[in-house]
Amino acid sequence: MDIAEVARKSGIPASTLRYYEEKGLIQAAGRRGLRRIFEPDILTRLSLISLGQIAGFTLSEIAEMLRYEDKPRIExxxxxxxxxxxxxxxxxxxxxxxxxxxxxxxxxxxxxxxxxxxxxxxxxxxxxxxxxxxxxxxxxxxx
Known part of the structure; x- marks a missing residue:
């Protein structure tokens, strides 16, 4: 999915997606021209980020929990x-x-x-x- 489709499906603005990528919360799989491309599981990851924020975790705390490639590690x-x-x-x-x-x-x-x-x-x-x-x-x- 390109960044526009992720933004549309998640309700998260593309600018926020770029910020999350800059902070290491998400990672683009590549690019199609100038557009970032994401794997389909990005929506699950964005859901985890949203849940963490609602619960009151900082983006740094969430990034630490999600830094593992296989699955989140939440103490x-x-x-x-x-x-x-x-x-x-x-x-x-x-x-x-x-x-x-x-x-x-x-x-x-x-x-x-x-x-x-x-x-x-x-x-x-x-x-x-x-x-x-x-x-x-x-x-x-x-x-």
């Missing part, structure tokens, strides 16, 4: 760690959703007078500060 430990991070994020988002619903129905004259809304604001600020600190520590990623 179970990394998957468990990512699942734990997702659990934490789900918990945070659930609390945020519940807080917003409460505030939406709060009878206080103003959101700023609602104790739950003020607590939500303090929590948001604390989490933002924590993420900023965590993202600066090498080897740690903020969710």
């Amino acid at each position: 179970h430990r990394k998957l468990s760690e990512k699942a734990d991070q997702l659990d934490l994020r789900i918990k945070e988002l659930t609390a945020l959703r519940d807080g917003l619903r409460h505030v939406a129905n709060c009878t206080a004259p103003s959101h700023l007078e609602c104790p739950s809304f003020r607590r939500l604001m303090r929590t948001a600020l604390a989490r933002y500060a924590k993420r900023r600190r965590t993202s600066r520590v090498p080897g740690r990623s903020a969710i």
Whole structure:
């Protein structure tokens, strides 16, 4: 398949495909004129890349998992760690959703007078500060 067909079938723009190739995530099988040509299994590889991104893996982490020619090598430990991070994020988002619903129905004259809304604001600020600190520590990623 040429790059235009891969883009059409995958929904991933050709520019992104070229970027993935530059980053070592995918590899063209050759060229037909100026167009890159890919093997049919490229769609499976692109699906794995998309799934990895949705799960929160960086492109570098995904490239490491896909660097083997025969099949992806994904460490179970990394998957468990990512699942734990997702659990934490789900918990945070659930609390945020519940807080917003409460505030939406709060009878206080103003959101700023609602104790739950003020607590939500303090929590948001604390989490933002924590993420900023965590993202600066090498080897740690903020969710």
